[in-house]
Amino acid sequence: MRLSSACMALCAAIGVLFAGAANANSALEFFANAADSAIAPDSDTLDMAGKAFTMEAWIKATGPQLGDGIIINKEDNYEMALRAGDVLMFALQAGAWDWFGGGKPTMNEWHHVAVTYDGTLTQGWIDGVAAPDPTEANGADLAPQDSPFQVGRRVCCGTTPFLGIIDEVRVSDVVRYTDDFDLQKREFETDANTRVLWHFNEGSGIDIADDSGNDNDGELEGGPQWTEGAPIGAADVDLRGKVALRWGAIKAPY
Numbered sequence: 001m002r003l004s005s006a007c008m009a010l011c012a013a014i015g016v017l018f019a020g021a022a023n024a025n026s027a028l029e030f031f032a033n034a035a036d037s038a039i040a041p042d043s044d045t046l047d048m049a050g051k052a053f054t055m056e057a058w059i060k061a062t063g064p065q066l067g068d069g070i071i072i073n074k075e076d077n078y079e080m081a082l083r084a085g086d087v088l089m090f091a092l093q094a095g096a097w098d099w100f101g102g103g104k105p106t107m108n109e110w111h112h113v114a115v116t117y118d119g120t121l122t123q124g125w126i127d128g129v130a131a132p133d134p135t136e137a138n139g140a141d142l143a144p145q146d147s148p149f150q151v152g153r154r155v156c157c158g159t160t161p162f163l164g165i166i167d168e169v170r171v172s173d174v175v176r177y178t179d180d181f182d183l184q185k186r187e188f189e190t191d192a193n194t195r196v197l198w199h200f201n202e203g204s205g206i207d208i209a210d211d212s213g214n215d216n217d218g219e220l221e222g223g224p225q226w227t228e229g230a231p232i233g234a235a236d237v238d239l240r241g242k243v244a245l246r247w248g249a250i251k252a253p254y
Contacts, residue, residue, distance in 0.1 A: 024201040027058075027167035027229040028220075030152040032066045034161050036222035037153035038198070038208055045195045045214040046171070047144030048077055051119030053092070054176040055080055057151075058230035061107045061164040069162045071113065072169060073154040075147035080115050081154075082162070088124050088131055090115040093145065094138035102133030110230050112183050117142070118175045128181045149196065149216065152224060167230040169198040187235040200229065 030036050040046065055072050061082060069082040076097060080090045082105070089101035094117065101124045105111040114125040122138050124131035151169055154160040174193035190197050196216040198208055203226050208218040 024199075024203065025229040025232075025234065026203040026226050027165050027200050028152065028224045029062075029165045029227045030162040030224050032063075032069075032161045032163040033222055034153065036161060036224045037220075038151040038166075038200075038218050038224065039153075039221055040149045040196070040208070040210070040216050040218035042074075042146050042148055043214070043216055045212075046074060046149045046216055047146075048074070048142045048171070048173065048195070049144050050141055050173065051094075051117065052174050053078065053117040053142060054114060054172040054174060055090075055170070056112065056114035056125075056176070057169045058110060058112050058167040058232070059105065059162075059164060060110045060230075061086060061105065061162075063107065063163050065163055066161075068154065068157070068160045069164070070150070070152060070154040070160045071162060071166060072171070073150045073160075074145065075154065075156055076145040077142065077147065078115075078171075079154060080113065081160075088113055088126060090122065090124060092117055092122055092138050093143045094122075095140040096135075096137035098137070100133065100135035100137060101131060103131030114177060116175045116177050118178075123177075125177055125181075128177075128183050130180060149218070151198070151218075165227060167200050168232070169196070169200070171195045184232065186233045189235045200226075202226070 057071055065082045065086055071080045073079040076093050078092050083089050086104055088103045089099045091099050103126045111127055116123050121134055123134040152162045170188050172193045187199055190212050194212040197211040206220040210216040
């Protein structure tokens with residue numbers, strides 16, 4: 001039986017969709033260069049306020065940080081870094097803009113790191129386990145600032161670039177973790193509390209797509225390099241709608 005040209009085109013389209021869903025898994029490598037970052041302009045959805053907050057990422061430090069190895073930064077609003085001897089530390093503008101935290105992710109291995117704030121406790125997390133030295137120094141609402149959102153660098157205060165690989169960055173207006181938790185095995189999926197979600201699956205070029213639906217797209221500055229991503233699978237994708245759209249476009253001329 002011979003397949004029609006429309007059926008053959010549909011099969012090819014489905015193959016492209018599945019290949020894209022299965023194969024995209026890249027990340028960004030930083031080389032402790034102060035000129036390098038992934039950056040997005042300030043926006044209302046990146047400005048965090050209130051008393052419910054989570055920032056998180058997958059990281060792989062490839063050597064000792066040369067200063068404040070910034071992972072996520074929105075200056076004078078929120079930031080997370082490996083600093084003071086490669087310790088996971090954080091700062092929130094919620095009453096005490098200063099560094100707090102503890103716990104040391106091992107080098108040359110992938111780790112999930114997160115920071116949560118519930119209006120009283122600011123807690124770090126490493127691989128699903130509460131990190132030592134949380135703080136209750138903050139107790140106010142987070143204070144928004146007109147600063148850009150950056151990954152891998154902080155435009156402030158001397159030596160701040162990250163040395164290593166960063167993947168799967170998410171900032172949320174909810175406390176996502178309150179007890180030790182199992183690490184997700186797939187990429188984050190966006191929800192109503194997601195303010196920005198960068199999968200870093202572009203693999204080339206300088207553009208970074210935001211999967212939160214808030215249009216917080218970014219771009220690369222300097223020389224971060226695309227590399228293999230964190231050891232997690234792609235998010236579950238319902239391809240039925242996409243296949244229907246492709247089929248509609250294919251069969252329209254017939």
